[in-house]
Amino acid sequence: MSNQTYPRKPDLTQIRPYGDTLDDGKVQLSFTLPVPAGPEAYEAAKRLALMMNLEEPSIVSMQAVDPNLTYFILYAACTKTVDFTSIYVPRSEFTVMDMGDVDDLIEREFGRKLTLVGACTGTDAHTVGIDAIMNMKGFNGHYGLERYRMINAINMGAQVPNEALVARAIAEKADAILVSQVVTQKNLHIMTLTNLIEIIEAEGLRGKMVVAVGGPRITHDLATELGFDAGFSVGSYAEDVASFVAQELIRRRDAR
Ligand code: B12
Known part of the structure; x- marks a missing residue:
């Protein structure tokens, strides 16, 4: 049995995308490549995702939008994290009222x-x-x-x-x-x-x-x-x- 308590709290100093489980890093990405749909286009999309430092890319949709344009949707795991506690975003000082x-x-x-x-x-x-x-x-x-x-x-x-x-x-x-x-x-x-x-x-x-x-x-x-x-x-x-x-x-x- 896991000694992990549930629900686990995220470590705010290193957050990453949440897909099915905390910290799995899962992201959805979509883009279009200027090549015909097919096995080579599929492979090109996968390689691009790996070069973006995304792991386990899984292409869930490959659609020809034109004979020479292919649209992809893929899921992959992001390995990078962000320190949420270090973020400061300037905003105007006022109270939101109804x-x-x-x-x-x-x-x-x-x-x-x-x-x-x-x-x-x-x-x-x-x-x-x-x-x-x-x-x-x-x-x-x-x-x-x-x-x-x-x-x-x-x-x-x-x-x-x-x-x-x-x-x-x-x-x-x-x-x-x-x-x-x-x-x-x-x-x-x-x-x-x-x-x-x-x-x-x-x-x-x-x-x-x-x-x-x-x-x-x-x-x-x-x-x-x-x-x-x-x-x-x-x-x-x-x-x-x-x-x-x-x-x-x-x-x-x-x-x-
Ligand atoms: C609908 C749409 C159109 C319609 C607009 C119809 C209309 N009557 O408005 C049409 C088809 C005409 C159109 C045309 C174009 N579009 Co357009 N369009 C969109 C689309 C799909 C949705 C925009 C929208 O309505 N959002 C919903 C509203 C509610 O959100 P919002 O504008 O962000 O507003 C919220 C906040 O920003 C804020 N807010 C906004 N304004 C203000 C003002 C104040 C005072 C305050 C307090 C708050 C506030 O409050 C709002 C509510 O929360 C977006 C893509 C997208 N999904 O966002 C592209 C998009 C905006 N369009 C884009 C482009 C490029 C164009 C065109 C140049 C395309 C072309 N090559 O012809 C032309 C431009 C025409 C022109 N001269 O401006 C790009 C802009 C890219 C960029 N970074 O500049 C987008 C992002 C699409 C894309 N991914 O490429 N478009």
């Missing part, structure tokens, strides 16, 4: 609705992220900002020029600008976001409005480096940014 509490806070502290103007700007056509945050129905069971009693949420959609977003924010006397960036190919998001901050600065709005950015490859670190007040990534909901904006506006007001 919709009702955010509305009550805004009503109590400001006595009026806050106006938040948002868009996915530049050439980026991905609307789903900004809609998830702003649209009434929200995302994943979390209502969007349009549902908040004390928030006037204006969603301008996607492919909105930065200039148009800032102009609308000025016209609406917005308290915050929310921008979404999904495409990061060729660092397009860096160029678009840098340009947005330049416009905000040129209009003398820096510090007058809260400016937040979100997207799947946005980190809080990157956001603040580019001049934004906060960055939100995968797994964020309306209540995150609503809580942040309300608390940041209170902090600024009280610092005056």
Whole structure:
């Protein structure tokens, strides 16, 4: 009989992927190779996995997506570990509140609705992220900002020029600008976001409005480096940014 206690606790100084059992390192990987499907392609995929330091690669799917393109899904064991205890990720300091509490806070502290103007700007056509945050129905069971009693949420959609977003924010006397960036190919998001901050600065709005950015490859670190007040990534909901904006506006007001 094993003297191992169950359930075993992971050693947080060296964590690895969990598949069927703790520490088995099992990962699922998918990729496409520019060769026809067949035994040679199968072998090539396996060798690639071994060269990625993955052990026991097992190809569970090999699909021809084109006469010269083959898509693979494989399982393998990762031997590397990460020291979870050494990880520090900068994030904005605020308390996430639910919709009702955010509305009550805004009503109590400001006595009026806050106006938040948002868009996915530049050439980026991905609307789903900004809609998830702003649209009434929200995302994943979390209502969007349009549902908040004390928030006037204006969603301008996607492919909105930065200039148009800032102009609308000025016209609406917005308290915050929310921008979404999904495409990061060729660092397009860096160029678009840098340009947005330049416009905000040129209009003398820096510090007058809260400016937040979100997207799947946005980190809080990157956001603040580019001049934004906060960055939100995968797994964020309306209540995150609503809580942040309300608390940041209170902090600024009280610092005056
Ligand atoms: C749907 C989709 C599309 C649709 C978009 C339709 C639409 N109306 O939005 C269409 C087909 C149009 C499309 C087009 C393209 N796409 Co596309 N698309 C996707 C896909 C499959 C899903 C994106 C999505 O909807 N996610 C769901 C939302 C809810 O998640 P999210 O955006 O991350 O948002 C969350 C957070 O990030 C955050 N958030 C996001 N924004 C904001 C903003 C604020 C203020 C806050 C607080 C939070 C926040 O909160 C949200 C909720 O938690 C992804 C792949 C994937 N599985 O992610 C590729 C993907 C994003 N697309 C990609 C690409 C390359 C393109 C194209 C360039 C393809 C092409 N060659 O034409 C074009 C670009 C067109 C353009 N001009 O932008 C790449 C981007 C790669 C990269 N790193 O840049 C991806 C990752 C696919 C891939 N693996 O290659 N796409």
